[in-house]
Amino acid sequence: MANSFVRYTGNGSTTAYAVPFSYRAQSDITVTIGGSATTAFAWNGAGTQITFDSAPANAAAIEIRRTTSQGTKLVDYASGSVLTETVLDTDSDQAFFMAQEAIDDADDVIKIENTTFQWDATSKRMINVTDPTGAQDAATKNYVDTASTSQVNQAATSATAAAASATAAASSASSASTSASTATTQASTATTQASTATTQASTATTKASEAATSATAAASSASSASTSASTATTQASTATTKASEASSSASAAATSAASAATSLDNFDDTYLGAKSSDPSVDNDGDTLQTGALYFNSSTNQIKYWDGSSWTGIGVNTDIQVKVSANDTTAGYLNGKLVAGSGITLSETNDGGNETLSIGGATLPTITGISPTVASNSATDIVITGTNFVITPNVELINSSGAIFYPNTIVRNSATQVTINVTLGTDGTYFIRLENPDGGAVRTSTALLNISDAPTFSTAAGSIGQLAAGGSTAFAVAGSSDSTVAYSITSGALPSGYSLNTSTGAITGTENGNPTQETTYNFTITLTDAESQTSSRAFSITVTVGMNNSGQFN
Numbered sequence: 001m002a003n004s005f006v007r008y009t010g011n012g013s014t015t016a017y018a019v020p021f022s023y024r025a026q027s028d029i030t031v032t033i034g035g036s037a038t039t040a041f042a043w044n045g046a047g048t049q050i051t052f053d054s055a056p057a058n059a060a061a062i063e064i065r066r067t068t069s070q071g072t073k074l075v076d077y078a079s080g081s082v083l084t085e086t087v088l089d090t091d092s093d094q095a096f097f098m099a100q101e102a103i104d105d106a107d108d109v110i111k112i113e114n115t116t117f118q119w120d121a122t123s124k125r126m127i128n129v130t131d132p133t134g135a136q137d138a139a140t141k142n143y144v145d146t147a148s149t150s151q152v153n154q155a156a157t158s159a160t161a162a163a164a165s166a167t168a169a170a171s172s173a174s175s176a177s178t179s180a181s182t183a184t185t186q187a188s189t190a191t192t193q194a195s196t197a198t199t200q201a202s203t204a205t206t207k208a209s210e211a212a213t214s215a216t217a218a219a220s221s222a223s224s225a226s227t228s229a230s231t232a233t234t235q236a237s238t239a240t241t242k243a244s245e246a247s248s249s250a251s252a253a254a255t256s257a258a259s260a261a262t263s264l265d266n267f268d269d270t271y272l273g274a275k276s277s278d279p280s281v282d283n284d285g286d287t288l289q290t291g292a293l294y295f296n297s298s299t300n301q302i303k304y305w306d307g308s309s310w311t312g313i314g315v316n317t318d319i320q321v322k323v324s325a326n327d328t329t330a331g332y333l334n335g336k337l338v339a340g341s342g343i344t345l346s347e348t349n350d351g352g353n354e355t356l357s358i359g360g361a362t363l364p365t366i367t368g369i370s371p372t373v374a375s376n377s378a379t380d381i382v383i384t385g386t387n388f389v390i391t392p393n394v395e396l397i398n399s400s401g402a403i404f405y406p407n408t409i410v411r412n413s414a415t416q417v418t419i420n421v422t423l424g425t426d427g428t429y430f431i432r433l434e435n436p437d438g439g440a441v442r443t444s445t446a447l448l449n450i451s452d453a454p455t456f457s458t459a460a461g462s463i464g465q466l467a468a469g470g471s472t473a474f475a476v477a478g479s480s481d482s483t484v485a486y487s488i489t490s491g492a493l494p495s496g497y498s499l500n501t502s503t504g505a506i507t508g509t510e511n512g513n514p515t516q517e518t519t520y521n522f523t524i525t526l527t528d529a530e531s532q533t534s535s536r537a538f539s540i541t542v543t544v545g546m547n548n549s550g551q552f553n
Contacts (some may be wrong), residue, residue, distance in 0.1 A: 001101040001438040002107070005065035010056030018363055021441045022397070023094050024067045033062045036484035046444030068097040085400070093401055230523075276312045278303065362387050363439040366431055366447075373449045373530040378407060378422045381430075381448065387413050389435040396421060397430040399446055423450045426481060452544050453528035454534045463506075465541035466494070468514050474506040474540060482529035489535060491522030494542050499524070510542055518542045 008017050010033070023029055025046065031038055033056050040053040055329040056062055075091040077083075105218075113120040131299035132139050268280045272294035282288055292305040296312075366385040374381065383394070393412045396404045406419035417433070428446035456478045476499075478484055484505045493499065495512030514519075520542065525535040 001434060001440060002104040002323075004097065004104045005063060006066075006267070008062040010058060010060035010062055012058035013055050015047055015053075015055045016051045017062065018441070019047070019062065019064055020363070020442060021066060022097075023095060023403075024090070026066060028066050028068055028097075030065050031065055032061075032065075034060050047443050048442065054354070064261065066097060066101065068094055068101060070098055077294070088318060089400060094400060130473050171402060320461040333334045364388055364392065364431060364433055364435055364441050365402070366441055366443050369431065373451055373532060374421070374423070375453045376422070376424050376426070376450065378420055380404075381419050382420055383417045383419065383432070383433065384415060385417075385441070386415055387435070387439070388417050389437060389439070392417065392436070393434045394419050396423065396435075396448065397432055397442070398425060399428050399430075426450050426452060449530055451528070451532060452481045453531040453532040454478055454484045454528045456526065456534065457537075458504075458536070460536045460538065462519075462539045462541065465543055466510060468512070468542055468544050469510055471507075471509045476506065476524050476538060477538075478502040478504065478526040478534070480526070480528035480532065482526050484526045487525050487527065489523050489525040491537075492520060493522060494520050494540055497540075514542055514544055516544055 003021055006018070019029070031041060033052065036054075037228055041050045042053075043050055050064065051469050056215045070439070073091075074094045075087055077407060091401075110119055110121050112118065126138075129138065131143050167190050249263045265284070269284065269286065269289055270292050272279060272283055272292060274295045276298050279288070279294060284290065285403070286306045290307040291303060293302060295302055302313045304313060364385060364387040366383060368384050370380075370382045370384075388411055391409055394406050394409055394417065397405070398404065402425070402426075404422045404423055408420045412418055423429070427450060429448040429450065430443050430446050431448065432442040434440035434442065456476070458476045458478070463471065463474050464478065476486065478486070486499055486501050488499055493506060493508075494510050495511050497506055497508035499506050518541070519539050521537065521539045523535050523537050525533050
């Protein structure tokens with residue numbers, strides 16, 4: 001726990017907040033709400049609590065911080081000056097408080113934790129972070145949101161390109177089929193022409209036979225017919241080749257069309273298009289593929305299938321993701337977290353977009369101690385109060401500012417702690433108690449007084465004797481670190497004698513008329529200003545002379 005500041009979160013109703021740390025003057029205390037300094041508050045008489053004129057808003061960040069002067073020395077020693085306790089305390093308090101504040105500032109940063117030697121933000125958000133540039137740089141929420149939008153746009157662009165490729169392939173297949181049909185027609189025409197040529201050759205042969213008398217004419221006709229036949233055969237062969245080529249083109253086009261259709265079907269199974277509600281199957285009526293996307297026209301939102309449910313993709317806004325697939329059970333989020341001692345958890349929006357509020361620790365209180373006065377020897381002190389958690393830490397703070405610690409600490413209950421202390425320095429002490437959760441309290445007054453118990457300088461036993469009827473004076477002496485009083489707490493003095501309660505003198509005139517020697521036993525108790533006592537047993541003997549004595553000659 002920090003020694004120079006304390007932080008609270010406003011709830012819109014609380015106005016009073018404890019100041020659990022020491023300070024030199026109230027002018028050294030700065031109070032901020034949401035980072036802005038304020039003086040709209042008042043101190044209580046003990047200087048341990050401030051009360052705002054109006055309650056800070058709900059969730060407002062409240063900080064109460066001590067800032068001891070670092071630029072000006074509060075004490076400037078001069079040669080020959082008198083060093084008083086106040087001057088020394090002021091000088092040491094300034095240095096002590098500055099050291100505490102420096103340690104608190106050093107602890108109030110992101111540090112390497114000692115388990116894995118990794119940076120630990122202690123469950124707090126990092127703000128004002130720039131966009132990453134390296135593969136292992138930390139990414140901001142805005143950067144991740146923007147990247148998600150870019151990936152969705154790229155997927156849509158890829159889908160459009162795939163559809164265009166499928167259309168082009170279908171067009172190529174259609175053109176190839178047309179070419180194949182044309183080639184087949186040309187082959188048929190060539191075959192017909194070849195048949196006609198054959199018929200003509202036959203006719204020419206007949207005419208050659210009939211015109212035998214004209215050999216030259218017949219030979220010429222036969223030669224022409226033979227040439228025509230050869231030409232027709234060549235054309236038929238060419239047509240057959242073209243038909244084969246057209247068939248190959250048609251087959252290739254059909255293969256391309258089938259591949260394009262498969263690609264289009266695969267794309268259609270992943271990118272389902274616009275729909276008014278979450279689909280349960282893909283566009284072919286088959287089981288949905290993990291990663292499938294569709295646009296919900298009712299909510300204007302792109303959603304993806306995670307294998308078991310549809311989840312919306314947010315753009316430039318907070319992404320609301322379920323804690324788990326069964327985040328429809330009231331109290332599910334609260335059930336996954338366990339509050340530490342003195343911490344409260346408050347859940348809202350059960351089963352939906354759940355939020356969890358964490359309440360601060362309940363501060364302990366000290367109502368009294370017993371005894372309030374003790375000597376320098378080991379002494380048990382019972383502290384009573386409220387909200388003592390497990391075994392708290394206890395400090396005893398001398399009025400000079402020095403801090404001492406108990407020999408032992410025993411938590412008897414939530415309202416009682418027993419400590420055993422041995423304090424060699426006389427003086428008054430404040431009690432500071434801190435629970436393991438950081439909640440702490442310091443008494444506003446010094447409840448414990450360490451003082452030397454009174455002691456006797458007169459040895460116990462007989463302090464003298466006197467004759468019956470005599471007026472011999474006696475005295476018992478004792479002292480302490482404060483004024484002592486003397487009292488007879490048992491037994492009695494000789495008749496006619498009394499004890500001076502201020503000086504310890506025992507004076508008077510014996511008037512008991514004893515007939516024989518008598519010893520008077522009594523106990524005197526010393527009591528000092530701190531009500532500490534010490535007792536010792538003493539005695540006085542009264543002697544009696546001989547009566548009706550005779551004389552021997």
